[in-house]
Amino acid sequence: MNRTFKAFVAAAFLVASASAGAQTGVPEIPFDANVDAVKTGVDLYIGEVGGVGQNSKGNIFVYTRTGHPYATLGDNRTFLRNGSKLFEFDKTGRFVRELGQMSYGFNAAYGLRVDPQDNVWTVDLAANQVVKFAPDGSIALVLGRKPEAIGVRPPPPPAPGATPGGGGRGFGGAVTGPPGSGVPGSGLVRPTDVAWDKAGNIYISDGIGNNNRVVKLAPDGRFIKHWGSTGTGDGQFDGAKSIALDAQGNVYVADIGNKRIQVFDGEGNYKSQFKGIGTPQTMCMTQGATQYLYIAHSGDPDGMDDATIYKVKLDGTVVGRFGSAGKLPREFSLVNSIDCRNENELLIGEMANWRVQKVTLKPAR
Numbered sequence: 001m002n003r004t005f006k007a008f009v010a011a012a013f014l015v016a017s018a019s020a021g022a023q024t025g026v027p028e029i030p031f032d033a034n035v036d037a038v039k040t041g042v043d044l045y046i047g048e049v050g051g052v053g054q055n056s057k058g059n060i061f062v063y064t065r066t067g068h069p070y071a072t073l074g075d076n077r078t079f080l081r082n083g084s085k086l087f088e089f090d091k092t093g094r095f096v097r098e099l100g101q102m103s104y105g106f107n108a109a110y111g112l113r114v115d116p117q118d119n120v121w122t123v124d125l126a127a128n129q130v131v132k133f134a135p136d137g138s139i140a141l142v143l144g145r146k147p148e149a150i151g152v153r154p155p156p157p158p159a160p161g162a163t164p165g166g167g168g169r170g171f172g173g174a175v176t177g178p179p180g181s182g183v184p185g186s187g188l189v190r191p192t193d194v195a196w197d198k199a200g201n202i203y204i205s206d207g208i209g210n211n212n213r214v215v216k217l218a219p220d221g222r223f224i225k226h227w228g229s230t231g232t233g234d235g236q237f238d239g240a241k242s243i244a245l246d247a248q249g250n251v252y253v254a255d256i257g258n259k260r261i262q263v264f265d266g267e268g269n270y271k272s273q274f275k276g277i278g279t280p281q282t283m284c285m286t287q288g289a290t291q292y293l294y295i296a297h298s299g300d301p302d303g304m305d306d307a308t309i310y311k312v313k314l315d316g317t318v319v320g321r322f323g324s325a326g327k328l329p330r331e332f333s334l335v336n337s338i339d340c341r342n343e344n345e346l347l348i349g350e351m352a353n354w355r356v357q358k359v360t361l362k363p364a365r
Contacts, residue, residue, distance in 0.1 A: 029311060029320040030362040033330045037347065037358035038062060038089045049349035050084065051112025051123065051337040052356050055135070058091030060347065061099075062356060063112040063122050084109035086122060086133070099137045104146070105129040111193050111282075112337060112349075121194050123204075128188045130204055141221050143204070144188035180212030180230030180237070186223045188215070193243045193282070195251075197266055203251055207240025214240060214253060214268065227268030232258055235270040244285035244293065246314060252293065254280035261295070261316070274316025278308070284340040292319070294346060296335035300325075303334035303352050322361065327353055 038060055040046055048065040055061070066085045084106045088096040099120070100106055104127065111123030119140065120133040132141035182189070190209030196202055200219035206226075207213065213228035228237050238257025245251055249266040259279050263271045278297030286292045292311055299306030307325035309332065312318050323332050337349035344361040 026310070026318050027320045029322040031322045031330070032360045032362070033348075034358040034360075035329045035355055037093050037356045038087075039093045039095065040087075041095060044087075044095060046087075046356065047354055048109070048351045049337060049354070049356060050109030050125075050351075052347045052349035053112050053114035053120065053337075053339045054341050054347060055114050055118040055120070057118075059096065060089045060091070060093065060356070061112060061114060061120050062087045062089070062349070063109040065109045083107050083126070084124065086112075086120070097137070099133055100131070100139070103131065103139070105131040105142060107146075110191075110336070113194050114339075114341075115196055123191055123194055125190050125192075125208075128190065128209075130188070130191055130194050130202075143186055143202070143217065143221055144191065178229045178231075180210070181228065182206060182211040182213045182215075182226060184223065184226065186215065186217060186221065192241050195243045195245045195285075197245055197249045198247075201266070203243055203245065205240040205243040205253060207237055208256075212237040212240055214243065214251065214264070216266075216268070225268060227264070228253075234273070235262070235264075235268075237262075241280060242282045244283055246285060246291050247287075250314075252283070252285070252314075254283050254295070256280055261293070261312075272316075274312075276316065276318060277310050277312060278306075281334070282336055282338055284338040284346075286340050286343045288343060292340075292343065294338050294340050296332070296338060296348075298325075298332075298334055303332070303350075307332045307335070309335065309338070309348070322359070329357070332357075 046064050051063040053061050063086050086099045090096050105124050107124050107126030110125040113121045118135045122131045127146050129144040134140040188206050189211045191204050191206045192208055193205045202217040204215045206215050212230040213226050215226045216224045218224055237255045240253050241256040242254035251264040253262045255262050256279060260273050260275045262273045265271060277295045279299055281296045281298045283293050283295040291314055295310045295312055297308050304325050308321045309323050310318050311320045327333060333350055333352035335348055336351045339347040346359045348357045348359055
């Protein structure tokens with residue numbers, strides 16, 4: 001091999017490494033991982049993990065895609081059931097119960113969060129719904145609505161000055177903004193995540209269907225406002241994939257297509273953004289005096305070639321990373337959910353590997 005060809009190969013390798021999306025020179029965080037964080041037993045299976053979370057007692061909740069949904073046709077809507085299930089395990093990983101059996105909102109699991117009051121919130125991609133379960137397992141609130149399969153209620157004509165053809169589908173509402181801005185209201189189109197502020201207001205990232213926006217709702221589900229549209233500018237999104245709030249009420253949105261995190265105040269006013277975190281699939285916000293974001297990066301569609309999880313300060317400074325792509329313990333494939341109630345003990349839900357790993361971070365020596 002001549003010297004010129006060697007130099008070419010070396011240069012190509014460097015370019016390929018730089019394009020992988022993962023930062024170089026970031027400290028590796030030592031960690032252990034337990035792939036048996038939840039124990040399902042016989043005839044109970046974890047499929048693609050849409051979401052995982054933990055309540056104040058340490059109980060673990062997993063919203064998982066368990067099989068093909070059964071479809072039945074109603075009078076004007078198609079009902080899809082049994083495509084996903086919500087399981088509860090105790091803090092040792094032992095199965096406790098299943099919640100929400102045959103729920104209309106369980107079609108294609110996509111997210112789960114547990115709020116400070118131990119309510120469990122599921123985010124469903126196919127039902128276009130976010131459902132709140134009270135600690136006793138009863139349904140306390142339903143946000144969004146699955147659209148009719150048959151257009152029996154045509155929307156009214158656009159209001160004067162409305163922009164035709166943009167903004168996504170509402171249910172009976174008119175399009176009034178640029179593409180991706182959605183229709184004012186609580187109608188969701190493939191929502192991805194949910195978070196809350198100290199007053200209990202609800203924030204939903206409504207961002208991988210026709211909409212590219214954040215929806216803000218009152219604690220009782222009443223629509224307050226929304227912001228965002230499709231694009232690359234400040235306050236625009238190319239896939240609003242995940243959402244989190246800090247102690248000051250600032251809203252952090254993972255903008256997956258633009259490979260950045262955008263920061264807003266609680267009223268939707270743009271404040272800042274940061275990159276250098278690869279392609280953000282999901283994230284979570286720690287608690288305590290100093291808060292951090294854990295952000296899962298996946299640089300390829302299958303999550304098998306380029307993956308890691310970053311620990312990031314709220315100003316965007318990356319302080320460390322852990323894990324790589326793969327199927328073995330301590331490896332990750334399409335991380336779609338992170339629970340970081342405890343800063344150094346994380347629950348990692350994986351779509352492609354059909355599992356929940358409990359990760360314990362170790363202090364640097």
